[in-house]
Amino acid sequence: MEVYNYNEYYLIKHLITSLKHYHYTTYLHSIRVAKLTYLVSKKLELPKDEQIYNCKGGLLHDIGKVLVPVTILDKAGSLTELEYEFVKIHPTYGSEMLKIFPSLKDLVPGVLYHHERLDGSGYPFGVSIIPLSAQIIGICDSFDAMTTRRPYNEKRLRNIQEAIFELKTQSQKYNYKIVEALEEVLWEKKEKQQRFISIYR
Numbered sequence: 001m002e003v004y005n006y007n008e009y010y011l012i013k014h015l016i017t018s019l020k021h022y023h024y025t026t027y028l029h030s031i032r033v034a035k036l037t038y039l040v041s042k043k044l045e046l047p048k049d050e051q052i053y054n055c056k057g058g059l060l061h062d063i064g065k066v067l068v069p070v071t072i073l074d075k076a077g078s079l080t081e082l083e084y085e086f087v088k089i090h091p092t093y094g095s096e097m098l099k100i101f102p103s104l105k106d107l108v109p110g111v112l113y114h115h116e117r118l119d120g121s122g123y124p125f126g127v128s129i130i131p132l133s134a135q136i137i138g139i140c141d142s143f144d145a146m147t148t149r150r151p152y153n154e155k156r157l158r159n160i161q162e163a164i165f166e167l168k169t170q171s172q173k174y175n176y177k178i179v180e181a182l183e184e185v186l187w188e189k190k191e192k193q194q195r196f197i198s199i200y201r
């Protein structure tokens with residue numbers, strides 16, 4: 001079944017609002033990932049339309065989580081095998097949701113492959129050839145998960161330097177060039193914030 005009578009803006013707004021009402025933490029995470037994905041795509045000097053397209057993919061990368069029970073999303077501590085299977089299926093759920101709408105079909109690779117890793121250790125397929133959009137979204141997603149307080153990472157929360165170090169030392173999983181671009185973006189953001197603080201002190 002394909003739905004043709006909706007424009008892209010309306011659909012993205014509707015989907016992200018559904019996520020906001022279903023699980024606010026994932027919604028906020030998606031906004032941050034979308035912003036970072038856009039800035040990293042820009043830093044990598046990708047064409048303007050790809051920067052925008054990756055940003056939209058970042059915004060909807062976790063939309064499939066609306067089909068994962070909230071009790072699992074909010075669980076503190078480690079997941080059971082069955083619960084983890086539920087989580088692992090969210091990229092597939094998300095891409096199936098987007099495939100219904102022709103105007104969102106281009107976002108499917110970024111959503112479907114954002115948990116795949118270059119060494120084949122990711123999910124849902126365990127492939128090692130990953131679309132660039134999904135690699136960028138995946139790195140921004142991992143960075144945000146490492147640096148933001150979540151129920152399951154109380155003891156493993158990292159600062160910016162620690163998270164970048166961890167990503168860089170796992171170059172078998174994460175594209176080093178993209179991690180470097182993310183690092184540059186983060187330093188620029190920090191410098192801007194410090195400039196702002198020094199002006200208003």
Ligand SMILES: [Fe+2]
Pocket residue numbers: 061062090114115141
């Ligand atoms: Fe995800």
